[in-house]
Amino acid sequence: MHHYRCESGTAIAAAYPDSDSATVQYQDERYPMRIAVSASGARYVGGGLEWWTKGSGAGAEGMLVRHQEDGTSGEILERCTAR
Template identity: 60%
Template sequence: MRFLSIALIVFLSACGQSSTDGPASAEQSSDASLSFKYQCESGKTIKVSYPTDSTAVMEYDNRRLQMEIAVSGSGARYVGERLEWWTKGSGEGASGTLFRHLADGTSGGAIEQCAQDADTA
């Protein structure tokens, strides 16, 4: 009985821990929007917020883009308005790439190569 009680306490404490896998983690809580700023090689800035675990809102080139999560081999990938936002890693220096999104659902050419700033958006 004592073992069962200890196992239950360990299980419940693990359920209360939050994930730190990055902004697009499947475990992300939808009660708070995460926001990040990326500095691109072109000199432009991309600001992205993640209002839910399956959506992203990007501010780029004087446009506000609504994006939905999409399948990726690694990292987090969001698609919307014929563009793709693909991030890998989390924290300062994490990479983000803006691609064209082709009609067949694949990635087109890269538009921007960016790195996450230390400051959030």
């Protein structure tokens, strides 16, 4: 389990059971996600959200974004750093 602290003070936990999926826990909800195309870093999509990560270990960056119906990224919900 990877733990992130967000600029808003919110905590996000993310698990990566295999190279193609992630489970993101955000605001007492769990979102199963599948890997998606990304120009940089890793991008996971599911439950109307996107979870983007860049880097690994402490200091890695994470960003939670609304996923639009047309497949594009929408509003940024959280910007986070791994602890």
